[in-house]
Amino acid sequence: MLHINCPFCGLRAQKEFAYGGDATVKRPEINKEVSKEEWDNFVYMRKSPRGKHIELWHHISGCRQWFKVQRDTATHEIFKTAKMSEEIV
Amino acid sequence: MQKYSVFSLIKNAFSDHQNWEVAWKDPTPKNEYDVVIIGGGGHGLATAYYLAKVHKITNVAVIEKGWIGGGNVGRNTTIIRSNFMYDANARFNEFGMDLWRNLSQELNFNVMFSPRGIINLAHSDAQMNAYARRGNSMRLNGIDAKLLNRDEVKKLIPMADFSDEVRFPIFGGLMQPSAGTARHDGVAWGYARQADSMGVDIIQHCEVEGFDVESGKIKGVRTSKGVIKAKKVGLCVAGSTNILAEKLNMTLPIETHLLQACVSEPVKPVLDGVVTFGAGHFYISQSDKGEMVMGGDLDGYNSYAQRGNLPTIQHVLTGGLALFPFLSRLKMLRTWGGIMDMSMDGSPIIDKTHIEGLYLNCGWCYGGFKSTPVSGWTFAHTIAQDRLHELNADLTLNRFSNGYLLDEKGLGTKTWIS
Numbered sequence: 001m002l003h004i005n006c007p008f009c010g011l012r013a014q015k016e017f018a019y020g021g022d023a024t025v026k027r028p029e030i031n032k033e034v035s036k037e038e039w040d041n042f043v044y045m046r047k048s049p050r051g052k053h054i055e056l057w058h059h060i061s062g063c064r065q066w067f068k069v070q071r072d073t074a075t076h077e078i079f080k081t082a083k084m085s086e087e088i089v
Numbered sequence: 090m091q092k093y094s095v096f097s098l099i100k101n102a103f104s105d106h107q108n109w110e111v112a113w114k115d116p117t118p119k120n121e122y123d124v125v126i127i128g129g130g131g132h133g134l135a136t137a138y139y140l141a142k143v144h145k146i147t148n149v150a151v152i153e154k155g156w157i158g159g160g161n162v163g164r165n166t167t168i169i170r171s172n173f174m175y176d177a178n179a180r181f182n183e184f185g186m187d188l189w190r191n192l193s194q195e196l197n198f199n200v201m202f203s204p205r206g207i208i209n210l211a212h213s214d215a216q217m218n219a220y221a222r223r224g225n226s227m228r229l230n231g232i233d234a235k236l237l238n239r240d241e242v243k244k245l246i247p248m249a250d251f252s253d254e255v256r257f258p259i260f261g262g263l264m265q266p267s268a269g270t271a272r273h274d275g276v277a278w279g280y281a282r283q284a285d286s287m288g289v290d291i292i293q294h295c296e297v298e299g300f301d302v303e304s305g306k307i308k309g310v311r312t313s314k315g316v317i318k319a320k321k322v323g324l325c326v327a328g329s330t331n332i333l334a335e336k337l338n339m340t341l342p343i344e345t346h347l348l349q350a351c352v353s354e355p356v357k358p359v360l361d362g363v364v365t366f367g368a369g370h371f372y373i374s375q376s377d378k379g380e381m382v383m384g385g386d387l388d389g390y391n392s393y394a395q396r397g398n399l400p401t402i403q404h405v406l407t408g409g410l411a412l413f414p415f416l417s418r419l420k421m422l423r424t425w426g427g428i429m430d431m432s433m434d435g436s437p438i439i440d441k442t443h444i445e446g447l448y449l450n451c452g453w454c455y456g457g458f459k460s461t462p463v464s465g466w467t468f469a470h471t472i473a474q475d476r477l478h479e480l481n482a483d484l485t486l487n488r489f490s491n492g493y494l495l496d497e498k499g500l501g502t503k504t505w506i507s
Contacts, residue, residue: 001400015400019390021344040490044342044433048331050393073345074393 005081008063020056022046023068050074054088057081090286093197112278113157113285118292121318122150124472125310127297127333128325129153131162131273131458132450134280135465136323136472137289143466144473147288150319151281152312154296154329158277161327164427165458166350166384168363168374170207170268171232174223175495177483178436179230184480185463186232186267192462198279201377204269206362208237208245210412212257216367220263227265235264248359250414257368257411268363270374276461299336300447307446323448323472328393328428330451337444341451342433342489347388348455349397349405351424353416355379369408380422383409387429387455397426429455434488436495439468439481448472449486 002014027042028034053073058066070080070088082088091097091110101109124140126133129151140146151157169189171182193199211217217236224234238261243251251259281291292314301308301316309318326333334341355378365372370385385405388398402424409416432438432452437460439450450468453460463480470478477485488494 001398014398022391036490041340044489045340046331046342046344047335047340048344048391049335050332050345053391055391071390073391076392076394076398 002076002078004057004069004078006059006062006065007067007081007083007086008065009059012059012062016059016061018058018060020058020066022048023054023056048073052079090282112282113291116290116292118150118152118290118295118312118314118317121309122290123148123319124321124323125149125317125319126151126323126325127310128160128327128329129157129277129281129291129293130160130325130327131158131277131280131461132327132453132464132468133323133325134277134284134291135461136325136450136468137291137465138280138284138287139465139469140473141284141287141289144469146473149284149288150290150292150317151284152292152295152297152310152317154294156293157281157291158274161427161429161453161457162277162461163274164350164425165273165455166372166374166382167270167273167376167458168207168268168372169202169204169271169459170265170363171459172207172209172223172227172234172263172265172268173497174226175436175497176230177495178497179227179232181463181467181480181484182460183230183232184466185460188462188466189271192271192276192279196279196283198275198282199272200275200279201272202269203271203377204267206264206266207268207365208242208262208264208362209365210242210262210367211260212368213260217260220261224263233265233267235266237262237264245362246360246364248415249364249412255411262367270363270376273458276458280465297333297336302337302444302447305443305445307444319446321446321448321472323450323468325450325468327430327451327453327457330430332393337447339442341438341449341486343438343452344391344431344433345393346390346429346431347392347394347397347426348384348429349388349401349424349426350382350384351402351406352376352380352382352422353419354422356381356419359415364412366408366412369405369411371405371408371412373409373413381416381419384455385409387431388426393428395426395428397424429453431455434494434496435498437464437484438486439464439471439484440477440486441471441475442486
């Protein structure tokens with residue numbers, strides 16, 4: 001079982017959380033002409049790296065906040081968690 | 090190649106089975122091949138076999154990072170079916186069913202294909218309506234489908250919970266009687282043995298480190314056993330697709346996820362075919378050895394771990410116990426995991442790429458095993474003829490940007506939505 005450090009509640013068991021996918025994907029700007037390729041990249045294309053991956057998690061059975069997690073996809077080691085307003089470098 | 094038969098078995102019994110020929114050789118790679126297939130799983134080996142058999146291209150190498158049959162072809166729950174609603178998926182997999190029926194004879198290797206039927210259970214009127222619709226679509230494509238009511242289901246799986254107290258009572262189900270199971274690693278070995286006998290080099294423990302691409306054309310692959318030149322390269326690497334795509338500077342509509350399966354201790358026959366629970370994600374069959382083979386949801390987050398996490402097993406088996414209470418008294422023999430190339434619409438991709446001579450076979454999600462023969466058949470055609478076969482004409486890479494999705498269940502990678 002993963003143990004995830006929610007930036008608001010602290011260390012909690014995986015069962016309290018829901019996964020939300022790649023956090024580095026950026027939605028194209030709203031008031032701008034968006035090309036087919038930009039939409040394609042936003043909606044479908046994913047790097048899905050083996051190794052460090054910045055992803056979204058939702059503390060659905062807790063504070064219900066969304067936040068970012070940097071995790072190794074091969075070992076499941078969690079390096080950092082951060083609020084949505086913060087950057088993980 | 091030595092033919093396997095009762096006579097060869099008797100003959101070899103006299104020499105204490107010491108003189109059997111090796112089933113496939115262990116060659117060192119040549120400098121150049123007409124076609125290099127990356128990935129020695131079921132799909133890669135089937136592709137090599139049909140390249141040699143149907144298209145007479147025998148200067149072929151299959152290169153595999155580990156050992157053949159060590160990946161998902163040896164990790165799945167061996168279910169074979171073609172109960173799809175969309176034309177493209179239904180036709181593709183029904184052609185595959187025809188290949189399965191003759192596979193043991195064709196490969197001279199008993200893959201133990203056992204068409205015992207699959208039942209998808211329904212637990213509401215709405216689900217019954219949806220299954221009636223899917224069943225009708227299947228029949229229009231020439232696939233056998235039977236809508237079962239509660240009593241008919243009870244006759245087939247009497248040990249399921251038909252009591253009044255259950256949270257999700259069984260309303261009925263959709264059955265494909267011609268679906269079934271097969272011995273999964275036998276499929277890999279059978280294809281490998283025949284491909285090898287026709288001149289295909291199966292090179293194990295050979296990891297791809299990079300690709301040589303010149304002016305938009307594939308020239309070869311760089312591997313842990315040196316550079317191998319190739320006129321054409323086919324990618325058949327399932328859960329490692331994203332890793333190799335990165336080496337090619339390609340981004341694909343694929344996320345890599347982990348799926349677990351488990352088996353119980355062997356018991357006497359209780360379950361004839363395959364059964365899926367309609368109110369959760371759980372499916373079960375009984376192996377020839379008597380083990381209950383079970384699986385369900387993805388672990389739910391990107392993973393290359395090839396091993397699972399207990400909360401998912403617990404969640405899957407909660408569904409299992411709701412359906413088959415007798416499971417609570419069985420001991421679990423083992424659990425394992427495999428990494429899945431989850432496409433964004435839940436359907437596979439067999440296509441050419443923007444690089445000339447590079448072909449892509451991926452996006453099998455958690456249903457690749459049943460398509461092993463037809464995937465090899467169509468991928469071999471795509472590579473040999475440099476154009477798509479009519480069966481994989483819709484399984485293209487650009488269907489995502491064009492909007493022609495094959496969202497059979499409307500799921501894809503986003504399992505957390507379901």
